[in-house]
Amino acid sequence: xxxxxxxxxxxxxxxxxxxxxxxxxxxxxxxxxxxxxxxxxxxxxxxxxxxxxxxxxxxxxxxxxxxxxxxxxxxxxxxxxxxxxxxxxxxxxxxxxxxxxxxxxxxxxxxxxxxxxxxxxxxxxxxxxxxxxxxxxxxxxxxxxxxxxxxxxxxxxxxxxxxxxxxxxxxxxxxxxxxxxxxxxxxxxxxxxxxxxxxxxxxxxxxxxxxxxxxxxxxxxxxxxxxxxxxxxxxxxxxxxxxxxxxxxxxxxxxxxxxxxxxxxxxxxxxxxxxxxxxxxxxxxxxxxxxxxxxxxxxxxxxxxxxxxxxxxxxxxxxxxxxxxxxxxxxxxxxxxxxxxxxxxxxxxxxxxxxxxxxxxxxxxxxxxxxxxxxxxxxxxxxxxxxxxxxxxxxxxxxxxxxxxxxxxxxxxxxxxxxxxxxxxxxxxxxxxxxxxxxxxxxxxxxxxxxxx
Amino acid sequence: xxxxxxxxxxxxxxxxxxxxxxxxxxxxxxxxxxxxxxxxxxxxxxxxxxxxxxxxxxxxxxxxxxxxxxxxxxxxxxxxxxxxxxxxxxxxxxxxxxxxxxxxxxxxxxxxxxxxxxxxxxxxxxxxxxxxxxxxxxxxxxxxxxxxxxxxxxxxxxxxxxxxxxxxxxxxxxxxxxxxxxxxxxxxxxxxxxxxxxxxxxxxxxxxxxxxxxxxxxxxxxxxxxxxxxxxxxxxxxxxxxxxxxxxxxxxxxxxxxxxxxxxxxxxxxxxxxxxxxxxxxxxxxxxxxxxxxxxxxxxxxxxxxxxxxxxxxxxxxxxxxxxxxxxxxxxxxxxxxxxxxxxxxxxxxxxxxxxxxxxxxx
Numbered sequence: 001x002x003x004x005x006x007x008x009x010x011x012x013x014x015x016x017x018x019x020x021x022x023x024x025x026x027x028x029x030x031x032x033x034x035x036x037x038x039x040x041x042x043x044x045x046x047x048x049x050x051x052x053x054x055x056x057x058x059x060x061x062x063x064x065x066x067x068x069x070x071x072x073x074x075x076x077x078x079x080x081x082x083x084x085x086x087x088x089x090x091x092x093x094x095x096x097x098x099x100x101x102x103x104x105x106x107x108x109x110x111x112x113x114x115x116x117x118x119x120x121x122x123x124x125x126x127x128x129x130x131x132x133x134x135x136x137x138x139x140x141x142x143x144x145x146x147x148x149x150x151x152x153x154x155x156x157x158x159x160x161x162x163x164x165x166x167x168x169x170x171x172x173x174x175x176x177x178x179x180x181x182x183x184x185x186x187x188x189x190x191x192x193x194x195x196x197x198x199x200x201x202x203x204x205x206x207x208x209x210x211x212x213x214x215x216x217x218x219x220x221x222x223x224x225x226x227x228x229x230x231x232x233x234x235x236x237x238x239x240x241x242x243x244x245x246x247x248x249x250x251x252x253x254x255x256x257x258x259x260x261x262x263x264x265x266x267x268x269x270x271x272x273x274x275x276x277x278x279x280x281x282x283x284x285x286x287x288x289x290x291x292x293x294x295x296x297x298x299x300x301x302x303x304x305x306x307x308x309x310x311x312x313x314x315x316x317x318x319x320x321x322x323x324x325x326x327x328x329x330x331x332x333x334x335x336x337x338x339x340x341x342x343x344x345x346x347x348x349x350x351x352x353x354x355x356x357x358x359x360x361x362x363x364x365x366x367x368x369x370x371x372x373x374x375x376x377x378x379x380x381x382x383x384x385x386x387x388x389x390x391x392x393x394x395x396x397x398x399x400x401x402x403x404x405x406x407x408x409x410x411x412x413x414x415x416x417x418x419x420x421x422x423x424x425x426x427x428x429x430x431x432x433x434x435x436x437x438x439x440x441x442x443x444x445x446x447x448x449x450x451x452x453x
Numbered sequence: 454x455x456x457x458x459x460x461x462x463x464x465x466x467x468x469x470x471x472x473x474x475x476x477x478x479x480x481x482x483x484x485x486x487x488x489x490x491x492x493x494x495x496x497x498x499x500x501x502x503x504x505x506x507x508x509x510x511x512x513x514x515x516x517x518x519x520x521x522x523x524x525x526x527x528x529x530x531x532x533x534x535x536x537x538x539x540x541x542x543x544x545x546x547x548x549x550x551x552x553x554x555x556x557x558x559x560x561x562x563x564x565x566x567x568x569x570x571x572x573x574x575x576x577x578x579x580x581x582x583x584x585x586x587x588x589x590x591x592x593x594x595x596x597x598x599x600x601x602x603x604x605x606x607x608x609x610x611x612x613x614x615x616x617x618x619x620x621x622x623x624x625x626x627x628x629x630x631x632x633x634x635x636x637x638x639x640x641x642x643x644x645x646x647x648x649x650x651x652x653x654x655x656x657x658x659x660x661x662x663x664x665x666x667x668x669x670x671x672x673x674x675x676x677x678x679x680x681x682x683x684x685x686x687x688x689x690x691x692x693x694x695x696x697x698x699x700x701x702x703x704x705x706x707x708x709x710x711x712x713x714x715x716x717x718x719x720x721x722x723x724x725x726x727x728x729x730x731x732x733x734x735x736x737x738x739x740x741x742x743x744x745x746x747x748x749x750x751x752x753x754x755x756x757x758x759x760x761x762x763x764x765x766x767x768x769x770x771x772x773x774x775x776x777x778x779x780x781x782x783x784x785x786x787x788x789x790x791x792x793x794x795x796x797x798x799x800x801x802x803x804x805x806x807x808x809x810x811x812x813x814x815x816x
Contacts, residue, residue, distance in 0.1 A: 168641070170641075185638070190504075190505035190530065190533045351642060351643065352641075352642060353641075353642065354641070354642040354643070355641060355642065356619060356638070356640075356641050356642045356643065356644075356645035357506050357619070357621075358505070358506050358507070358508050359506070359507050359508055359509075359557055359560045359561050359618065359619075360508055360556065360557060360560050362560075362619065362642060362643050362645070363560035363561065363563055363564060363643060364560055365642070365643070366564075366642070366643040367560075367563060367594065367596075370596045387593055390556075393556075394552075394553065394556030394557075394559075394560070395556075397527045397528065398508055398511060398527075398528060398553050398556070398557070399508070400505060400506070400508075400530075
C-alpha cells in the first residue's frame with residue numbers, strides 16, 4: 001500500500017470541520033514550525049524534501065521560496081493558486097472540499113516561512129461552494145487562534161483572505177492571477193520582473209498551487225529528508241492524480257510516483273481498467289495542455305522501459321515521444337474516441353480562454369479551431385493538416401504567457417501521433433460523420449529504440 | 454563631477470554598440486537604425502507600460518551577457534527586454550526571428566479587413582509597412598473575417614474595430630494623457646474589442662491623440678474622413694500659441710487648404726509632443742498657424758514617395774550586418790540581358806533608346 005500523506009484522513013466523517021480535524025492531529029505542523037523552527041529552517045525543510053510545484057510546471061518549491069526578494073519595509077505576500085481550470089484536473093477541488101483545514105494549515109506554515117502577513121487564496125469562480133467551505137474553515141481557524149494576531153503567542157500575525165475569480169482560465173497563470181487579485185483585467189504580465197521581486201501591488205510575492213501548500217504540512221511533520229525518501233529521483237513525495245475518461249473508477253488518487261502507468265490504469269486500487277472490455281487508445285497524462293500519447297508510447301518509453309507515473313518518466317522522450325506530468329489531470333481515451341473531435345474540443349477551449357493580449361495566441365487559437373472544425377465536419381483538406389502544424393509551430397514559444405504553448409502542444413501531439421486519423425477524416429468525409437476511426441496501431445508494441453550514434 | 458556611468462556593450466546583428474544600462478534591446482537597435490531595428494506595432498516610447506503584446510519585435514538572444522553566456526531559450530520581445538553587458542542579439546541575421554515574424558504578420562492579417570483602398574490610414578499605416586516588409590503575398594486563411602457591431606464614439610474620432618490589432622496604445626493614451634479613460638478593451642480572446650462600456654463618446658481633451666498612436670486605421674480623424682489620400686497632401690511643420698499643449702503640429706495641406714492637423718512624428722512614427730483636441734480638430738485654417746516649413750520625412754513609407762523635399766535616405770546597413778559582404782542580387786540584369794549593358798548609360802542617350810545605339814557601341 002502506498003503511504004498517504006494528504007488524503008489519509010479524507011474519508012473520516014466531519015474532517016471538514018475544525019473539531020475532528022484537530023482531534024486527528026491537525027495543526028500540529030503549525031505548532032512545530034512556529035514553536036521550534038525559524039522561517040529559514042522551514043524553507044530548508046521544504047528544500048530538502050525536493051517538493052516540486054504541483055500546479056503543472058514542477059518547479060522546486062523550496063527554490064522558489066528562496067528567490068523571494070526581502071527589501072526592508074515592504075510587505076511580502078503568499079498567494080495560493082486555487083484557480084484550477086485545466087480540463088481534466090480537479091485534484092485541488094477535492095482537497096479544498098474535503099480537507100479545507102489541511103490547506104489552511106499549509107498556508108499558515110508557508111506564510112510563516114515567507115514572512116507573509118496577508119495571504120490570499122485565489123479560488124476559481126465556478127467553485128462557488130468551495131469558497132463557502134474555505135471561508136467557514138478560516139473562520140473556525142481564526143476562532144481557535146490559528147489565524148490572527150500573535151499566533152500561539154509567538155508574535156506572528158497572519159490574515160488569510162479568499163478571493164473569488166470570475167471564471168477565466170487565464171487567471172491560473174500566476175501574473176494574470178495577480179492582476180486579477182488587484183482588481184484588474186486578468187492579463188498576464190510581461191516577465192521580468194518576476195512575482196518574487198514584484199508581484200501583487202509590486203510587492204514580493206510567491207504563488208503556489210493548493211496541493212503544493214498542503215504538502216508542506218506532512219513535510220514539516222515528518223521532516224524533509226523523510227519526505228524525500230518517498231518516490232523516486234527528483235519526483236519526491238506523493239502526488240494527487242485526478243483521473244477521468246474511459247476508466248472504471250474515475251476520481252482523485254494519491255500515488256507515490258513509483259507506480260507504472262499500466263498498473264495505474266488497470267489495477268483495481270486505482271482506475272480499475274477500461275470499461276466494456278475496450279482497448280486503450282490514448283491518454284493525456286497531465287491535464288489538457290500536455291501532449292497526448294498513444295497507448296504504446298504511454299505504457300513503454302522508446303527505450304522499452306515501463307513508463308512510471310512521475311515527472312521524469314512521463315517526460316522521457318521529450319515532446320516527440322513523451323509527455324509531461326503537468327497538473328495531474330489523467331484523461332484516458334478508449335478505442336471508440338475520436339482524436340480529431342477531441343483536439344477540436346481542446347482547441348475550442350483555448351480559443352475561448354485566450355486573453356487576447358498578444359497576437360499569436362489571440363489569432364492563432366481561433367484559426368486552429370476553425371480548421372479543426374472543418375476537418376471534423378468532413379470539409380477538411382490534406383493541406384489543412386500541414387497548415388495546422390505550421391500555425392501551432394508559430395504560436396509556440398512566441399507568446400507572453402504559457403497559454404500559447406498550452407494551446408499549441410495538444411494540436412502538435414495529436415498530429416504527430418494520430419496523423420493517419422486526421423487523413424482518414426479528410427479522405428472519407430462522409431464516413432467520418434457516421435463512425436469513428438477507431439483503434440489503428442496505437443496499441444501495438446513499440447519498435448526497439450535505435451541506439452544514438 | 455558625477456561618476457561616469459558604465460555603459461553596456463551589446464552586439465546586434467554583428468554591429469556593436471554601447472548603451473546605458475536599462476536600455477531595451479529595441480531602443481539599442483534603433484540607435485543603430487535601418488533594418489537592424491525590429492518593427493514595433495504596440496510599443497510606443499512615450500507611453501509607459503506599452504509593448505510586449507504584438508510580438509513583431511521578437512529577437513533571438515544568442516548570448517545573455519558576458520557573465521552568463523547562455524542563449525535565451527525563447528525569442529524575446531525586444532521592446533520589453535533590457536540589454537545586458539556583452540549581450541549578443543540576432544534580428545535580421547536569425548532565420549528563427551524572420552520566420553516567427555512572418556507568422557506574426559500572418560496572424561495580424563487573418564482578421565484584418567484589408568480595406569486599404571477606402572482606409573484613411575493607408576499610406577501611413579504601420580501594418581501596411583510591416584506586411585510589405587515581412588509578409589507573404591498570399592493568405593492561407595479561408596474563413597470569414599471577424600466583424601464587430603459598430604460603435605459611435607463621438608464627433609471627432611471614427612472607430613473601425615475590424616481594423617484593430619489590439620495594441621492597447623489608445624488605452625494607455627487615455628490613461629496617461631487624459632483625466633479620465635472612457636474606453637477600454639471589452640471581452641476576451643479573438644472577440645475582444647476596443648469600446649466604451651455603455652455607448653459613450655470620447656470627449657476628453659487630448660483624447661485625439663489616440664488617432665496618432667493607432668498603428669492602423671482603427672481610430673481615424675472624423676474631420677478628415679474620406680477627404681483626401683495622405684500622399685496627395687503636403688505636410689508642413691507649424692505652430693501656434695496654445696495654452697493646453699506645445700502647439701507644435703504638422704499641417705497636412707493641399708494648396709492653402711488645411712485638411713488635417715496631427716502631432717509631429719519622429720522617424721519611428723512616434724509622437725513626442727502630444728497635442729490637444731483644439732489644435733487638432735478646431736484650427737483648420739492656415740491663418741491659425743505659423744508655418745515653419747515643409748516637414749522632414751525620414752520614414753520609409755508611401756507618403757515619403759517621390760515628391761517631397763528634404764527626404765533623408767536611410768543609411769545602407771546590410772553590408773555591415775553581413776560582415777562586409779554586399780547582399781546577393783537575385784538577378785544581375787547585365788548578365789541576363791544583351792540589351793542592358795553596363796557601359797551604356799541609358800540616361801546619356803538622347804531620346805528613346807534603339808537597338809542601333811547598342812550596336813554602335815559594340816563595334
